[in-house]
Amino acid sequence: MNIGLEKYRHYYETLIESELFSHVTHNSLNHLLEISTAQNWPKKTCILDTSHTLYTFHILITGKIKVYHFDPSNDRLLTLFLLQDNDVFDIFSLMGCGTHKVYYEALEDTEVLCIPVSQMKEWMKDNPLVHKSFLSYTVQKMNILERYIINVALEDIPTRLARLLYNNMDKSSSHYQSICGLSHSELGALIGTTRAVVNRHIQNFKEEGILEVSRKQITVTNVELLEEKISGKKV
Amino acid sequence: MNIGLEKYRHYYETLIESELFSHVTHNSLNHLLEISTAQNWPKKTCILDTSHTLYTFHILITGKIKVYHFDPSNDRLLTLFLLQDNDVFDIFSLMGCGTHKVYYEALEDTEVLCIPVSQMKEWMKDNPLVHKSFLSYTVQKMNILERYIINVALEDIPTRLARLLYNNMDKSSSHYQSICGLSHSELGALIGTTRAVVNRHIQNFKEEGILEVSRKQITVTNVELLEEKISGKKV
DNA sequence: CACGTTTTGCTACTTAGGTAGCATTTTAAA
């Protein structure tokens, strides 16, 4: 890596606080940074070339990236994950696991470290303990996927939408909060439906007094009602 | 473990051929067997007590187990995984990852090794290299889940059903083959729908000359037509 | 064999959700 000292320190500090690399020795972490290349992906950068992530491993430093699948037969997107600080991708290519066709898009300006998969594998061979933290990390992601599929397969869209909003509410601050600033299309992709349907149910929620809407901003005004939506049992 | 020598050897041979334990030293593998208890779960054995798998790690030696979620609100089951030889469960409890409420049922007579989670963790600490194979294993499972959710979220039921049948066909032998011997309810749980809907589409497939049906046995008679169902584009 | 249970096949009904289309508003860019 060939950058200013400040940047370097910034990356170092970020990694050392990540659950994935926290136990790695100083030297090893430096080595990891040496084989890394820093990149800035402006908002809306798309990685549609699947072979790119097949040969390059990424560590997300700051920003937000969505991982999605595209189904050409009905022109629909399905967002599998939203990645944030200290997420990495793609573990599948790192483990040489059969292809999975997913695309990436930066939802915000994003900083990533890029490492050739072959070198990352070498580095991991020299730091075998990371397998444990990678395992723990992967299991957490898998847990998310598991809940996701249970949702999509067994619950209707109002419930899924309510749960999405609820999970992305900022419960700490004033009770009502907003979800990231995503369009209805993006929300649809997150729960496995289309923007028209999302909009329909948002209007319903609005009428029921659950939330208020402004452009790309949803504010929950009645958390109790929202919770009722999730636990089912209509009225 | 306190069993006959033959059984012991049987377990040993099975484990050593598993991708999870193939690289483990002779001594370590013996130690693993020592802290294991062998159990036979007859067909239809159900593990509905979630705390059991929370504290006990299992290695499946022979047989077949389905991992499923139950949704009380509409009385529906969703099968997340079918586990077979050399599968293990549950990695979630092993990694101390937040609860996931799943149940288990033996679809055939099944032999499992049971190991207290705490002891399994200890053993893994003594054999840190297994984290790598566990990681690889988990990533493979995650890949399955990922495909699963893409299917459920983006494809209609005829397509999902066709794909299920196709994937479980024995392509090596005579082209037409059968899926395990599951009822329509079980098939429904595998693709996220109900038995009535599965039956409906099976009747359709039958009329289209794709397959023949006898009790708990589906025989694909026209693989090309089945493949067309999967790649979409009706007519 | 006779029994109850499970599985299957089928009807008819209802509805959530997917689709198409359009007009309005907001935002970003030229």
Added chain:
DNA sequence: TTTAAAATGCTACCTAAGTAGCAAAACGTG
């Protein structure tokens, strides 16, 4: 400032899929 693009709100329509219910067939267990 003007223009194009993106996002939203809403109508109307249609189909797939969930539901309920029942009867016949197959199974297995005493």
